[in-house]
Amino acid sequence: MSGERNPLLPYRATIREIIPETGDVKTFRITLDNPQAAAGWRHEPGQLAMLSVFGAGEAMFSISSAPTRRDFLEFSIKRMGKLTRALHEMEAGGRIGVRGPYGNHFPYEKFQGKSLLFVGGGIGMAPLRSLIDFVLAAENRPRYGRVEILYGARSYDDLCFKAQLLDGWHHKPDTVVYSTIDRAEARWTGHVGFVPAYLEQVAPRPENKCAVLCGPPVMIRFVLEALKKLGFADGQIYSTLELRMKCGVGKCGRCNIGAKFVCLDGPVFSMAEIGELPPEF
Amino acid sequence: MTAARVLAGGRMVPLLDRIAQKYRLTAPVKEDGVVLYRRVDGGREVCLDFGLPLVPPKAHFFPQTERLFSYNAADGLELKEPPGITASVLFGVRPCDLRGFAALDPVFGGRFADVYYQDKREHTTVVGLGCTAVRPECFCTAYGGSPVDEQGADLMLTRVGESYLAEILTPKGEQLVRRSAEFFPPEGAGEAERAKAALGRELEARFTRRVDLAGVKEKANTLFESSYWGKPAHRCLGCGICTYLCPTCHCFDIVDEDRGDRTGARWRCWDSCMFRDFTLHTSGHNPRGSKMERVRNRFLHKLSYHLDRYGLPGCVGCGRCIAACPVNIDITRVIAEIKEAG
Ligand SMILES: Cc1cc2nc3c(=O)[nH]c(=O)nc-3n(C[C@H](O)[C@H](O)[C@H](O)COP(=O)(O)OP(=O)(O)OC[C@H]3O[C@@H](n4cnc5c(N)ncnc54)[C@H](O)[C@@H]3O)c2cc1C
Ligand code: SF4
Ligand code: SF4
Ligand code: FES
Numbered sequence: 001m002s003g004e005r006n007p008l009l010p011y012r013a014t015i016r017e018i019i020p021e022t023g024d025v026k027t028f029r030i031t032l033d034n035p036q037a038a039a040g041w042r043h044e045p046g047q048l049a050m051l052s053v054f055g056a057g058e059a060m061f062s063i064s065s066a067p068t069r070r071d072f073l074e075f076s077i078k079r080m081g082k083l084t085r086a087l088h089e090m091e092a093g094g095r096i097g098v099r100g101p102y103g104n105h106f107p108y109e110k111f112q113g114k115s116l117l118f119v120g121g122g123i124g125m126a127p128l129r130s131l132i133d134f135v136l137a138a139e140n141r142p143r144y145g146r147v148e149i150l151y152g153a154r155s156y157d158d159l160c161f162k163a164q165l166l167d168g169w170h171h172k173p174d175t176v177v178y179s180t181i182d183r184a185e186a187r188w189t190g191h192v193g194f195v196p197a198y199l200e201q202v203a204p205r206p207e208n209k210c211a212v213l214c215g216p217p218v219m220i221r222f223v224l225e226a227l228k229k230l231g232f233a234d235g236q237i238y239s240t241l242e243l244r245m246k247c248g249v250g251k252c253g254r255c256n257i258g259a260k261f262v263c264l265d266g267p268v269f270s271m272a273e274i275g276e277l278p279p280e281f
Numbered sequence: 282m283t284a285a286r287v288l289a290g291g292r293m294v295p296l297l298d299r300i301a302q303k304y305r306l307t308a309p310v311k312e313d314g315v316v317l318y319r320r321v322d323g324g325r326e327v328c329l330d331f332g333l334p335l336v337p338p339k340a341h342f343f344p345q346t347e348r349l350f351s352y353n354a355a356d357g358l359e360l361k362e363p364p365g366i367t368a369s370v371l372f373g374v375r376p377c378d379l380r381g382f383a384a385l386d387p388v389f390g391g392r393f394a395d396v397y398y399q400d401k402r403e404h405t406t407v408v409g410l411g412c413t414a415v416r417p418e419c420f421c422t423a424y425g426g427s428p429v430d431e432q433g434a435d436l437m438l439t440r441v442g443e444s445y446l447a448e449i450l451t452p453k454g455e456q457l458v459r460r461s462a463e464f465f466p467p468e469g470a471g472e473a474e475r476a477k478a479a480l481g482r483e484l485e486a487r488f489t490r491r492v493d494l495a496g497v498k499e500k501a502n503t504l505f506e507s508s509y510w511g512k513p514a515h516r517c518l519g520c521g522i523c524t525y526l527c528p529t530c531h532c533f534d535i536v537d538e539d540r541g542d543r544t545g546a547r548w549r550c551w552d553s554c555m556f557r558d559f560t561l562h563t564s565g566h567n568p569r570g571s572k573m574e575r576v577r578n579r580f581l582h583k584l585s586y587h588l589d590r591y592g593l594p595g596c597v598g599c600g601r602c603i604a605a606c607p608v609n610i611d612i613t614r615v616i617a618e619i620k621e622a623g
Contacts, residue, residue, distance in 0.1 A: 006362060006397075007396075008349050008395070008396075008535075008549075010360070012358050052547075054352040054354040054543065054545070054547075055537050055543055055545055057535070057537045095354060095357070217566070250391075250393065251388060251393070251395055252534070252535070252549075252552070253532035253533070253554065254560065256578075257568075258581070258586060259586040259587075259590050280574065
């Protein structure tokens with residue numbers, strides 16, 4: 001076929017390391033097999049990639065490692081169905097397919113000079129981590145104000161990225177981490193309660209700040225209410241949308257919301273933009 | 282670059298024989314009373330007297346099932362793309378379907394251009410065939426089309442009396458004519474062109490569906506939350522045939538077929554937004570879980586979304602969906618009802 005690169009043909013890749021996060025989430029650290037492809041790969045925080053296990057199929061995931069890490073890509077993946085189950089059964093050294101990067105990205109250019117509030121729940125921390133690590137990287141850190149990270153999960157076992165969450169990010173300059181779990185546990189000395197209530201209690205101020213949210217739809221709904229009460233405007237709040245995807249490149253028609261394709265025009269939207277979409281997601 | 286020639290009616294079959302020698306030829310064929318585009322070896326197999334083939338010729342560029350690549354993950358990992366196609370001719374494309382290609386081109390082109398579609402598009406010469414009758418479902422004129430419109434063809438043939446007017450519209454069309462020049466004398470072309478214009482006027486007067494689209498897109502957009510969609514949705518069976526037969530629908534699924542030994546192939550297959558599972562998440566959440574939402578999505582895609590995205594209508598007025606729907610859901614009636622809806 002023609003000389004151009006076929007967007008539906010994955011790059012071959014190798015799993016280098018598998019980091020268990022929770023009972024059903026693992027982080028896969030991978031590298032592209034072809035050195036040219038690896039050198040040419042550029043992604044932005046918030047972008048996506050399609051992962052293949054040949055025979056099981058493909059699915060879309062957020063790239064959870066920051067673009068400032070040039071030597072590998074990471075994906076943090078929850079076991080759900082066929083493809084994710086097949087991935088979870090693989091071991092380091094296993095061969096998979098990757099295509100991407102796809103989608104828009106968090107507008108970190110617009111965030112410059114502002115403080116940032118990250119609110120995440122469960123596996124929703126995956127896309128946020130790419131941006132958090134990008135912002136906290138030494139070469140970028142001076143461009144942003146204070147960073148507040150509020151993250152919650154059902155239980156201690158369900159907290160992703162424990163190393164960074166409990167003993168990593170808060171060592172960075174002007175960075176505060178709040179973590180919470182839904183119900184009290186003997187080994188947990190931190191906060192107990194749902195994310196939206198904790199957010200109201202922490203009460204971050206909205207001035208010159210952008211809030212970035214990712215998590216289950218119910219959490220998002222209540223976090224939005226809480227942010228409104230705290231005085232955040234829709235244009236200050238960003239989130240990502242998930243729709244089922246097959247091609248990732250605006251052809252298969254599966255991820256439309258009105259005239260938008262989430263795979264091309266998303267997954268990142270401000271709440272002001274989401275308000276203009278037909279309510280069909 | 283229009284240049285006009287004439288093809289004698291009786292020379293059509295030998296011309297197709299000649300084309301089949303030089304190109305891979307796909308043309309309308311009658312199978313069990315149904316006209317479909319098929320690979321043919323010569324003119325005798327081709328059906329020249331037809332209304333509109335059941336399945337649109339988009340299938341030539343975007344097949345119903347298509348292998349994306351085969352894989353061998355048993356030892357190492359090998360991925361193999363299928364070979365491209367050889368020089369092809371797609372013969373007998375009606376004017377509405379020519380516009381269908383124009384609607385699909387920006388979908389499969391642009392950023393992340395689809396190499397499968399592009400390869401076939403590049404290596405195919407499209408020979409259009411003007412209509413000689415108007416079917417009861419036709420409403421191409423609503424979109425500025427016409428039963429004799431040549432737009433989108435490389436070579437356009439229009440039956441006028443005992444012969445065909447042959448309009449050469451692109452370098453590909455010119456090459457095809459050059460390779461069979463003795464079939465296409467220039468004499469009488471002026472007269473044939475005048476006859477085509479008259480045929481166009483005569484056919485346009487015969488349309489029974491007069492559809493006025495003025496203001497429909499804008500009105501449809503205000504009806505997103507309207508209860509109107511319940512009306513067509515109540516009857517819809519969700520069979521999806523309207524989308525499979527639509528020349529502008531492009532939704533597809535991607536699936537792996539494994540032989541059980543970690544070798545196999547990845548395929549893409551036509552899919553439909555009329556199916557419940559189309560948007561179903563693994564969690565059980567479904568953004569278009571109800572038939573009302575799916576019917577609304579289909580009509581808004583046709584009347585609004587495609588236009589917003591590509592500046593071209595998502596419907597060409599071929600009427601296939603009207604003819605095929607088992608419960609008579611009729612896009613022209615939906616258009617009329619959108620205008621009335623409050
Ligand atoms: C933009 C975006 C970003 C994402 N980012 C991440 C991320 O960072 N991390 C992450 O973990 N996930 C992420 N996801 C979600 C991820 O894509 C899905 O979890 C994944 O597609 C599930 O694939 P699967 O093959 O395992 O599921 P399957 O469910 O096997 O896959 C396909 C379909 O099969 C059907 N199916 C499967 N099982 C059943 C069943 N039991 N009953 C009925 N039908 C069934 C469903 O229709 C399902 O949609 C993201 C999704 C999107 C769109
Ligand atoms: S929506 Fe119906 S009439 Fe319009 S192009 Fe598709 S099949 Fe033809
Ligand atoms: S053909 Fe008719 S019944 Fe079938 S999905 Fe389309 S509108 Fe519904
Ligand atoms: S995933 Fe195919 S169009 Fe978005």
